[in-house]
Amino acid sequence: MTVAVVVFPGSNSDADAYYAVSHVIGVGAVLVWHKDTELGAADAVILPGGFAHGDYLRTGAIARFSPIMGAVTRFAGRGGPVLGICNGFQVLLEAGLLPGAMVRNRGIKFVSSMVPVRVEQTDTPFSAACTGGQVLSLPIAHGEGNYFADPDVLAEIESNRQVVFRYVDGHGEATPEGNPNGSLNNIAGICNRQRNVVGLMPHPERACESSLGSHDGRVVLASVVQSLAAGAARG
Amino acid sequence: MTVIDAAVLERHGIAPDEYARILELMGREPNLLELGLFSVMWSEHCSYKSSRVHLKTLPTTGPRVVQGPGENAGAVDIGGGLCAVFKIESHNHPSFIEPYQGAATGVGGIIRDIFTMGARPIALLNALRFGSLEHPQARRIFEGVVSGIGGYGNSIGIPTVGGEVVFDELYAGNPLVNVLCLGIARADDIVKGAARGAGNPVYYVGARTGRDGIHGATMASAEFDESSAEKRPAVQVGDPFMEKLLLEACLEVMKTGALVGIQDMGAAGLTCSTSEMGSRGGHGMVVDVMHVPQRETGMSPYEIMLSESQERMLMVVHRGREREVEAVFEKWDLHAVKIGEVAEGDRLKIFDHGQLVGDVPNRALTDEAPVYRRPMREPEWQAEVRQLDLASLGAPPAAQGAFEALLASPTIASKRWVYGQYDHTVGTNTIAQPGLSAAIVRVKDTPVALAISVDGNGRFCYLDPHRGGMLAVAEAARNVACAGGEPIGATNNLNFGNPERPEIMWQFAEAVRGIGDACRALEVPITGGNVSLYNETEGRAIYPTPVLGVIGLLDDAEATCTRTFKQPGAFVVMLGDNRGELGGSEYLARLHGTVRGVPPALDLARERALQRLVIDLIRAGAVQSAHDCAEGGLAVTLAECAFGTGGLGLRADVPAAGDAGPYQAHATLFGESASRVVVSAAPERRAQVIEAAVAAGVPARVIGETGGARIAIAVEGTVVIDSAVDHAEQLWSTAIERRMTRGGDSGL
Numbered sequence: 001m002t003v004a005v006v007v008f009p010g011s012n013s014d015a016d017a018y019y020a021v022s023h024v025i026g027v028g029a030v031l032v033w034h035k036d037t038e039l040g041a042a043d044a045v046i047l048p049g050g051f052a053h054g055d056y057l058r059t060g061a062i063a064r065f066s067p068i069m070g071a072v073t074r075f076a077g078r079g080g081p082v083l084g085i086c087n088g089f090q091v092l093l094e095a096g097l098l099p100g101a102m103v104r105n106r107g108i109k110f111v112s113s114m115v116p117v118r119v120e121q122t123d124t125p126f127s128a129a130c131t132g133g134q135v136l137s138l139p140i141a142h143g144e145g146n147y148f149a150d151p152d153v154l155a156e157i158e159s160n161r162q163v164v165f166r167y168v169d170g171h172g173e174a175t176p177e178g179n180p181n182g183s184l185n186n187i188a189g190i191c192n193r194q195r196n197v198v199g200l201m202p203h204p205e206r207a208c209e210s211s212l213g214s215h216d217g218r219v220v221l222a223s224v225v226q227s228l229a230a231g232a233a234r235g
Numbered sequence: 236m237t238v239i240d241a242a243v244l245e246r247h248g249i250a251p252d253e254y255a256r257i258l259e260l261m262g263r264e265p266n267l268l269e270l271g272l273f274s275v276m277w278s279e280h281c282s283y284k285s286s287r288v289h290l291k292t293l294p295t296t297g298p299r300v301v302q303g304p305g306e307n308a309g310a311v312d313i314g315g316g317l318c319a320v321f322k323i324e325s326h327n328h329p330s331f332i333e334p335y336q337g338a339a340t341g342v343g344g345i346i347r348d349i350f351t352m353g354a355r356p357i358a359l360l361n362a363l364r365f366g367s368l369e370h371p372q373a374r375r376i377f378e379g380v381v382s383g384i385g386g387y388g389n390s391i392g393i394p395t396v397g398g399e400v401v402f403d404e405l406y407a408g409n410p411l412v413n414v415l416c417l418g419i420a421r422a423d424d425i426v427k428g429a430a431r432g433a434g435n436p437v438y439y440v441g442a443r444t445g446r447d448g449i450h451g452a453t454m455a456s457a458e459f460d461e462s463s464a465e466k467r468p469a470v471q472v473g474d475p476f477m478e479k480l481l482l483e484a485c486l487e488v489m490k491t492g493a494l495v496g497i498q499d500m501g502a503a504g505l506t507c508s509t510s511e512m513g514s515r516g517g518h519g520m521v522v523d524v525m526h527v528p529q530r531e532t533g534m535s536p537y538e539i540m541l542s543e544s545q546e547r548m549l550m551v552v553h554r555g556r557e558r559e560v561e562a563v564f565e566k567w568d569l570h571a572v573k574i575g576e577v578a579e580g581d582r583l584k585i586f587d588h589g590q591l592v593g594d595v596p597n598r599a600l601t602d603e604a605p606v607y608r609r610p611m612r613e614p615e616w617q618a619e620v621r622q623l624d625l626a627s628l629g630a631p632p633a634a635q636g637a638f639e640a641l642l643a644s645p646t647i648a649s650k651r652w653v654y655g656q657y658d659h660t661v662g663t664n665t666i667a668q669p670g671l672s673a674a675i676v677r678v679k680d681t682p683v684a685l686a687i688s689v690d691g692n693g694r695f696c697y698l699d700p701h702r703g704g705m706l707a708v709a710e711a712a713r714n715v716a717c718a719g720g721e722p723i724g725a726t727n728n729l730n731f732g733n734p735e736r737p738e739i740m741w742q743f744a745e746a747v748r749g750i751g752d753a754c755r756a757l758e759v760p761i762t763g764g765n766v767s768l769y770n771e772t773e774g775r776a777i778y779p780t781p782v783l784g785v786i787g788l789l790d791d792a793e794a795t796c797t798r799t800f801k802q803p804g805a806f807v808v809m810l811g812d813n814r815g816e817l818g819g820s821e822y823l824a825r826l827h828g829t830v831r832g833v834p835p836a837l838d839l840a841r842e843r844a845l846q847r848l849v850i851d852l853i854r855a856g857a858v859q860s861a862h863d864c865a866e867g868g869l870a871v872t873l874a875e876c877a878f879g880t881g882g883l884g885l886r887a888d889v890p891a892a893g894d895a896g897p898y899q900a901h902a903t904l905f906g907e908s909a910s911r912v913v914v915s916a917a918p919e920r921r922a923q924v925i926e927a928a929v930a931a932g933v934p935a936r937v938i939g940e941t942g943g944a945r946i947a948i949a950v951e952g953t954v955v956i957d958s959a960v961d962h963a964e965q966l967w968s969t970a971i972e973r974r975m976t977r978g979g980d981s982g983l
Contacts, residue, residue, distance in 0.1 A: 009476075009479070009480055009567060009568065010390075010476050010479055010480075011392075012390075012391065012392020012479065012661055013392065013661060015662075016661065016662065016663045019663060019679070020663070033566075035566075049661070050392060051390045051392075051475070051476060051479075053476070054390075054474070054475075054476030054477075055390075055476075056476070109382070109655075109656050110382075110385050110386075110389055110656045110657075110658070111655065111656075112385075112389075112654070112655055112656065112657055112658045112659055112660070113655055114668075139660040141389065141658035141659075141660060141661060143389075203660065205663070206660045206661070206663050208663075209663075211666055211677070211792065211793065212660070212663060212664075212665065212666065213660075213665075213668060
């Protein structure tokens with residue numbers, strides 16, 4: 001099993017995702033340069049956090065034109081599991097692989113903190129090993145993580161059960177107090193209609209070892225291993 | 236051609252006797268370009284001309300030192316063939332003029348120093364000083380600086396893991412922004428900034444050169460006055476994305492072995508990098524400015540050589556291996572451009588379209604720069620400010636109220652508002668979250684971790700610079716020890732006023748003497764650092780503020796310690812002596828508006844024994860928490876141990892200390908005696924902890940027990956502080972936020 005981690009110029013969590021997958025979860029990982037046009041034998045793809053291409057225009061806006069994105073789009077179209085973390089989520093939104101957009105955090109400032117995130121759906125390759133309603137402690141670190149979508153789109157993703165992760169308060173409730181950045185409906189992560197492409201702002205790859213303050217992110221990455229294995233078993 | 240007259244010299248900050256020396260070294264009159272080169276290289280910022288004689292007295296060697304001062308950064312051995320590469324640097328003056336960019340480029344500059352050595356940067360810390368938050372200008376500068384530090388560090392993906400922030404009116408016109416960067420390198424892979432091998436090509440890589448920052452180094456070597464705001468063009472603009480590309484490309488290119496040497500272009504830009512690399516390598520260098528990528532049209536050789544545009548590097552490449560280097564930079568969409576060659580001899584020759592426009596012996600710019608033994612004099616007011624007459628302060632306030640006021644003092648209060656804007660988790664090495672004294676980062680693929688702390692107390696240095704210098708070293712090392720780290724190296728940032736004033740020079744020399752004394756006694760060598768002088772506005776200097784950054788080694792990344800209590804029923808021990816010393820304390824400043832007295836005494840042998848004991852107790856797993864006593868004294872220390880625990884309190888009874896009359900309880904609880912650490916331990920460890928302390932010759936006294944939801948502190952059996960943990964923590968954790976959102980004091 002091989003997970004491809006795409007490296008854009010300005011990615012800064014590529015090495016963290018690679019480390020978590022290969023050293024903590026213990027499956028194969030490869031770094032794929034954004035100028036490459038093929039993903040090789042990858043079974044899953046991670047678009048990591050960072051500031052791809054500097055994010056000077058709009059987060060993720062230039063990265064979607066990187067040569068590798070053609071291969072990522074084809075891979076996603078074939079039903080391959082794709083995870084976008086933080087800036088990777090923003091790239092997926094810009095590339096049209098996920099619905100909606102990101103705007104500046106409510107309160108303008110960059111927010112870096114450990115936050116509770118509730119798992120809403122377990123039928124995606126990146127939440128399959130979770131239990132529904134499970135609350136994960138995950139770090140966020142972003143300036144533009146305020147999820148926005150038109151009312152129609154928002155209604156649609158809610159009715160299609162596309163909200164996979166939601167910010168919650170200390171009691172596990174999706175309240176305004178539990179919302180760190182102003183995201184609509186406390187949305188922390190969503191999937192596409194086919195459910196194989198998932199994006200989230202929190203960083204599961206930074207929460208894979210208890211010495212780092214939380215190992216709750218492991219289940220997110222372990223999910224893809226479990227679902228790929230299940231898929232292989234179904235053959 | 237411009238005639239070099241008194242006005243030209245003054246504009247270049249060159250004194251008449253310095254010009255006489257230039258004529259002697261050149262053997263002729265310099266042209267304007269050459270004068271510009273001398274102007275920046277002989278500025279205080281680049282030449283250390285006032286500080287050098289004093290810095291030479293610092294201990295810089297030790298069994299772990301791999302690289303001492305003189306290179307881009309220092310390096311110490313951390314085992315396994317690896318080095319910790321680290322340095323602290325200031326960006327004070329630019330941060331006053333343009334807070335966001337000043338701070339951001341300060342972060343960018345120190346990161347370049349670290350990866351230039353071949354190290355991958357893994358952590359950033361900062362030491363900041365601002366005026367009182369009651370004033371809108373201080374809030375604006377504070378907000379801009381924090382945002383700029385985050386803006387750069389967050390983007391490039393190096394976690395900001397800790398630091399310290401102090402607020403005092405004396406920094407209102409001269410905020411301090413000192414940034415420390417730590418990187419990890421293989422000892423064999425350390426790259427130096429020397430140019431060798433005549434004929435080897437010299438490459439320029441990174442951002443294009445513009446007119447920004449021309450004479451930035453000269454600006455940083457002058458006091459501020461009303462016209463300083465007009466100097467904004469001398470502040471550079473940072474581009475963390477460009478630097479991220481440079482970082483990755485440079486580390487990749489170093490692996491090829493095709494590099495001879497590399498140096499970043501920081502202060503004094505191309506001038507500094509060409510002359511320093513040549514002079515370190517004992518070679519000359521020939522460059523043609525025509526090849527330098529330029530952002531603006533019509534730039535003169537003078538402007539190109541003096542520009543301080545950010546995110547640029549100079550490299551010397553082995554002849555014949557140019558393609559290997561160029562290929563790496565092409566991969567990262569960076570253009571490495573050949574601008575010249577290493578030459579025999581010792582001269583820096585600058586051409587413009589093939590025509591020689593400057594020709595200077597490079598050592599004249601570097602090693603031959605003037606060295607001043609400036610006059611020093613103890614200030615006349617020094618003895619007077621050391622007098623502290625508590626009786627003149629009137630009746631003491633209630634200890635309870637003083638305690639709460641101290642918790643809400645921005646200097647003591649939680650810095651969550653600050654570090655909440657810093658990405659501190661990127662890199663997945665951050666073990667201790669910010670806000671818990673020393674920062675701890677693990678070193679991947681090894682069993683070890685590093686603890687880092689930056690500390691300095693300007694008030695103590697103002698009252699006694701020698702003791703203040705010692706106390707800064709002791710506190711930074713003590714904080715590292717409280718995390719379980721054995722101090723192995725230090726870097727210092729010396730922030731002072733105008734060295735041409737004998738009183739300032741005396742403060743500087745005394746503080747450096749104190750730092751040296753403490754570093755020798757604690758066996759912590761100084762491997763590099765930075766001096767920032769002329770921190771004055773309209774004749775008013777900052778407190779003399781040396782900031783020490785100490786790196787500590789933890790053999791076992793799992794055996795770390797933080798300050799928070801871990802369980803009810805643990806016993807609480809104060810290690811070290813409480814002498815009830817109020818001189819220079821936050822209590823006096825905050826509650827009585829006075830900065831007077833003698834700073835706490837420091838016995839370096841006892842300090843060393845204490846730190847050794849704390850490290851051993853943590854390694855043995857005997858203690859559950861450890862926290863050093865600093866600003867706010869024992870009462871604040873105990874409260875901070877209770878914060879972040881979800882409301883776990885304590886009951887303590889402390890013997891009265893010192894001889895302070897009606898201020899006895901205050902001196903006992905809020906005095907800032909050095910060499911004290913509060914630890915907590917499980918009941919069954921009691922004998923082990925006390926016996927270890929006795930064996931180490933460190934005073935140890937059980938002063939209380941954890942439990943309940945209140946912080947209850949008695950002196951000699953009388954409870955003088957009794958607050959719910961939640962209430963106290965609320966005051967402490969929201970004090971800065973409240974001032975930043977509502978403006979000014981919120982009525983506490």
